[in-house]
Amino acid sequence: MTVLDIGEVARRAGVPASTLRYYEEKGLITSSGRRGLRRQYDPGVLERLALIALGRTAGFSLDEIARMFAPDGRPDIDRRMLAAKAEELEARMRELAVLRDSLRHAAACPAPSHMECATFRGLLRAAATGVVPAPPKRTPGPR
Amino acid sequence: MTVLDIGEVARRAGVPASTLRYYEEKGLITSSGRRGLRRQYDPGVLERLALIALGRTAGFSLDEIARMFAPDGRPDIDRRMLAAKAEELEARMRELAVLRDSLRHAAACPAPSHMECATFRGLLRAAATGVVPAPPKRTPGPR
DNA sequence: GTGCTACTTCAAGTCGACTTGAGGTCAAGA
DNA sequence: TCTTGACCTCAAGTCGACTTGAAGTAGCAC
Structure with missing residues (x-):
């Protein structure tokens, strides 16, 4: 049982499933697969959601958050940007x-x-x- | 020359005049009068605007800010609320x-x-x- | 008095971050 | 097998905080 159903993630993270779908659409999170139509998530998504919530309360936009923890194009620029943030x-x-x-x-x-x-x-x-x-x-x- | 024209306030506070009108409509600021149609402001509005900007960057909504510095109906509740904020x-x-x-x-x-x-x-x-x-x-x- | 320009009102538009609704799918329990 | 209920997609709606646009007005220089 290494994956979580979207409802489970929603419950644990305290956000509605619609928000999870929205975040996925924006590229802030990814689902690890599907069971039928249903999205399945890797447990790590919970940490990622905590990070997103933190960034939001800190006043960053979703786009900024996405950029902060992007898939790392050029690490140097990335690190400079993080320090600036x-x-x-x-x-x-x-x-x-x-x-x-x-x-x-x-x-x-x-x-x-x-x-x-x-x-x-x-x-x-x-x-x-x-x-x-x-x-x-x-x-x-x-x- | 104890009053400021809206354009002057906008320039000094660094916000567009449309924002000042919007704030006035919401009851966050008041103009001290008019010269013809033009709004005139008391210089104290600049402090109030600084306060509003501060509150905004602190993540409060305009309605919350308005309530924080309301015309003081009941000071007790008001003070409790301020402490809570x-x-x-x-x-x-x-x-x-x-x-x-x-x-x-x-x-x-x-x-x-x-x-x-x-x-x-x-x-x-x-x-x-x-x-x-x-x-x-x-x-x-x-x- | 004529312009110019900075103002005026009011309605409508925009943007981000979601939410809601309609109509559809499917895994699991009775 | 049938039903249930939690999920799905996609389009449209909402909310706060403004901004923009159209059409009008008035103080000031000339």
Whole structure:
């Protein structure tokens, strides 16, 4: 019993089967075969799905994720790109830290409106003068 | 000259005017008045826009952002919600750290395919057994 | 007063990431 | 054998966050 039925994968990974089919269509995962019409998956797909979920919550698009863990055309470029993505994450984490601090302060601050609080506005200014360039195109969404 | 024309705001904030109109329609920002048909903005809108951009890159939807900085109906609920959002951010940052480490390792690791590397798979497993529940619905899109 | 141009409204379009629906297939249990 | 139910394909729909396009308007320079 070394392969998993699509329903089993869906259950274990916590995603609907339709999403698995969609990911397969996009080339993010592959099924190891079929039993009749039914897709069968190698258990490794679960790790791959965890990775995809992680990338999604980190704000990467499916295409970006696909590129991050592509079948490795030229490893050098690949590695440079991965390092660059790691840097992107680092930057995003710094932004999140600012936002987290802003929210924590806002939650504790007695000012009637947060915008009237000097500390809050200072945090925002710090964020604004930081990198925070043009807002990210589309996003995703994530969702 | 204490008010800004929409074009000026767009230029300074680095977003198209159409986005400003859209944000206004959604109640995320307000114009302080009009000169003829043209919207005029109070300079404080720039901080608010920085905040919105920050929230977007942190993965919040416009509706969530609107709620975070609502006109303050009940401050208590509001503050509890802000604290909860801060916790969410904390969790997201932990996930990002895992992904960053995974990417850094993948960039340095000599294994032909990342999935064949035990360290990498270990990081993934850690991520998978962590919180990383069902993938976030819709997103977002943020991109 | 005539242009120019940057604005205005409103409806419709786009994009990513899925989901839903209609109609069909097939392996396994009663 | 028949039914059931979980799967299949393919097209179309949805949702958030905007963008684009058409048609109109008004402050400012001339």
